[in-house]
């Protein structure tokens with residue numbers, strides 16, 4: 001017994017010495033290995049198209065401020081493909097100023113159900129993983145016959161369209177630092193009449209008989225022209241202008257990498273750069289751009305990925321208690 005204990009103590013002493021040497025050689029990276037990163041994933045079983053929130057104890061970074069983009073959460077499928085990624089930002093969770101690192105990312109609506117992994121990376125190196133399951137989900141299939149005007153909107157090459165698409169992508173792929181809301185969001189119109197759903201698998205039939213497929217990125221509300229359209233949450237107007245395909249369009253930034261989009265408006269009531277609250281009038285619905293009739297197209301983007309708006313209405317995207325692990 002005595003001998004065993006002595007050997008044990010010797011080994012401990014040796015490994016501490018080795019650890020210190022390694023820490024000196026590899027610095028920060030080994031410090032993570034020394035104290036495993038505490039990670040929380042909400043919800044634990046998302047469906048394709050739904051957002052997930054990753055919380056990480058700020059102590060994992062040694063309480064240091066880190067420049068944006070050094071820490072990322074990456075969603076990886078069983079085949080090792082990196083499906084989406086998002087940068088972490090700071091979230092203050094109590095009155096004492098305790099903060100967490102949080103990343104919001106979306107399970108793509110094309111992701112296969114089954115096992116998947118969220119990998120947390122610091123400057124590209126993995127510092128922790130969360131295994132989870134993507135649940136099954138079925139999407140609606142629909143066919144839409146387009147007239148000459150709408151066929152042209154989709155098929156004619158136009159440099160202006162390309163320029164507008166690149167401006168839009170520049171906005172929705174940006175991860176800011178401001179947390180304007182923790183959710184939950186509210187629907188932008190009071191009507192519950194939906195003419196298309198999130199993730200619909202669509203076939204567009206053109207006037208010449210040819211066709212194209214696409215996935216519907218948002219929810220369409222079949223509301224009459226002139227219906228009040230309101231912001232789904234607090235945020236900042238980052239786009240309020242006419243676009244060829246989406247007509248009069250408004251985009252609101254709500255959280256780092258999280259944006260809501262409102263398309264085909266008859267009239268826009270806000271200006272770029274202004275702040276809005278939940279329920280602020282953004283404009284009136286209409287049928288501008290590519291539309292077969294008056295409706296509101298409401299969309300939410302997370303790190304560029306189209307995401308189910310209903311998931312933001314049903315729960316707070318930043319549930320501070322749950323992120324702290326207090327609900328378990």
Ligand SMILES: [Zn+2]
Pocket residue numbers: 196216218219220296297298
């Ligand atoms: Zn739509």
